Amino acid sequence: MPSHEFQAHDHSHCVSDAMNAALVHCEKNGLKFTPVRQRVFEILLSEHKAMGAYDILEILAKEGMGSQPPVVYRALDFLGTHGFVHKIEKLNAFVACEHPGSDHDPAFMICRSCTKVVEMNGSPNSEISSAAKSMGFEVEAIVVEAEGLCPTCQDTE
Amino acid sequence: MPSHEFQAHDHSHCVSDAMNAALVHCEKNGLKFTPVRQRVFEILLSEHKAMGAYDILEILAKEGMGSQPPVVYRALDFLGTHGFVHKIEKLNAFVACEHPGSDHDPAFMICRSCTKVVEMNGSPNSEISSAAKSMGFEVEAIVVEAEGLCPTCQDTE
DNA sequence: TGAGGGCTTGATATACTATAACAGTTCATA
């Protein structure tokens, strides 16, 4: 009985756990986890889906936390650099990382129906890296994004 | 002694071979390989690197083949649909496919130094699909993009 | 304690990427 993020779960835990992990990581490493940065992370955590920068900005603006693109892009840049959020290249959108603090190349599953995005367990990065190495290519970062249907949306189609 | 596209090679062959393959494929399938479409494909073939749509458009415009974005995006859409070019999501750019006509989910190596892009042999898509399947996710399309340094640029750094 | 420096934020402007919508043309074929 696999338990993972496509299924129903106590979401408030996801949010608070990840936020705590991020706070601890910032504390440890002397990073400034400012209000805007925290709020952007929180917004992304509160959904299990990718959000565009301008969607996030809209929420920030309503709350009086800044209304111009650089505000949110700078926050996303900080969060991305420190592994708290990932960019989904295929969607030009962003998702909160489910294990903040650990440096890793994630692999994603994107449901084209409900737009939920979930990080894959055991991403096949080492195989990709070694395949590349056999062609003399030195890999530094990998993007893996699988688009398709999540369990729920398979049923309802 | 591996021979692949990062190394020096008779590039005119790449171009003419791929173009011929595309012509044959279109002929067989009743597709209209119009001048604009051919020219866009040719432009992409003539480089081993990803080009932005507007870079291509600029060349087209100089040659009097259309000066507005939809011209190039429509051509790219056609070429993409039929597997002649691929989009590099990470770069918002496009590359010519090296085996046009065969429907496949490609995996790419992108050199961050010289910006050359090469398709990987034996992409690990089946492993990604089965990893996803074990989480109940049905994969329809996969993006794999490895960024790093090509053999040449490793030497010169 | 206060001057300097580094980082963060605010604000304006602009660059880059992509598509919607409609009019006009071409071309195969009924």
Added chain:
DNA sequence: TATGAACTGTTATAGTATATCAAGCCCTCA
């Protein structure tokens, strides 16, 4: 030759991202 489907031309606009400069905050070290 009328018709319809697909392609092209054109205008307009939507969506994504960054450069730049000014201003504020906070730490620290003389």
